[in-house]
Amino acid sequence: MLYKLSPTSLSVLEDCPRCFWLHLNGKVSRPKGIFPSLPSGMDIVLKKHFDGYRAKGEVPPEIAHLDGFRLYSDAKKLEVWRNFHTGLSHMDSEGNQLRGCVDDLLEKDGKLVVLDFKTRGFPLNENSAGHYQSQLDIYNFLIRCEGFPTEDFAYLLFFHPIEVLAGDKPLEDRVIFKIDPVKMPTSVEHAQELFRKAIETLKGPLPEKSEKCEYCDYAAKVASSG
Numbered sequence: 389m390l391y392k393l394s395p396t397s398l399s400v401l402e403d404c405p406r407c408f409w410l411h412l413n414g415k416v417s418r419p420k421g422i423f424p425s426l427p428s429g430m431d432i433v434l435k436k437h438f439d440g441y442r443a444k445g446e447v448p449p450e451i452a453h454l455d456g457f458r459l460y461s462d463a464k465k466l467e468v469w470r471n472f473h474t475g476l477s478h479m480d481s482e483g484n485q486l487r488g489c490v491d492d493l494l495e496k497d498g499k500l501v502v503l504d505f506k507t508r509g510f511p512l513n514e515n516s517a518g519h520y521q522s523q524l525d526i527y528n529f530l531i532r533c534e535g536f537p538t539e540d541f542a543y544l545l546f547f548h549p550i551e552v553l554a555g556d557k558p559l560e561d562r563v564i565f566k567i568d569p570v571k572m573p574t575s576v577e578h579a580q581e582l583f584r585k586a587i588e589t590l591k592g593p594l595p596e597k598s599e600k601c602e603y604c605d606y607a608a609k610v611a612s613s614g
């Protein structure tokens with residue numbers, strides 16, 4: 389059996405190898421839950437906003453202070469790498485695939501830097517950026533697999549609402565978002581190791597349940613009582 393993995397599926401591996409194994413081996417699908425649409429909607433308008441500056445050869449004010457980087461200029465290639473159906477991909481020697489798509493890219497001195505938009509409801513805390521470490525490592529790895537040099541860091545651009553300005557203008561002109569750029573070190577070695585570990589896990593026996601999760605015990609109790 390050959391596998392197609394993504395940053396999202398590998399985050400399940402990091403969360404619980406058992407859940408990852410069950411889902412990818414087609415035994416039990418993970419409940420989908422309710423996915424908030426605001427971050428996806430923000431991603432779309434932010435990409436368009438940044439594309440407007442890219443077309444003019446300018447740097448958006450939101451990133452003007454980021455170490456002199458400019459937006460990646462190859463809009464056609466970026467469109468491919470952004471698209472869920474094409475995207476970035478790497479195949480191992482057996483044919484297993486690791487796939488992903490970026491929001492945007494920066495460039496300077498011939499090197500690329502991943503830029504990922506994150507919309508949230510609240511200010512950052514000490515765990516906010518670290519949650520995306522593996523995702524950034526994987527994007528960086530995939531871009532190198534495409535043959536492009538990258539820096540050993542990436543940027544997260546966080547957006548969260550902070551206030552509604554007083555005044556007579558329509559409400560949509562007065563909702564203010566705070567923007568927090570966070571520079572994150574990245575490791576392509578970590579991405580490679582995660583991919584290797586994922587395939588090894590999927591080909592092995594059903595892993596033990598995660599110690600952090602209480603649902604397996606709960607489900608076993610319910611099953612045995614019924």
Ligand code: SF4
Nearest residue numbers: 404407597598601604
């Ligand atoms: S431990 Fe939790 S996350 Fe893992 S398989 Fe059981 S229910 Fe799923």
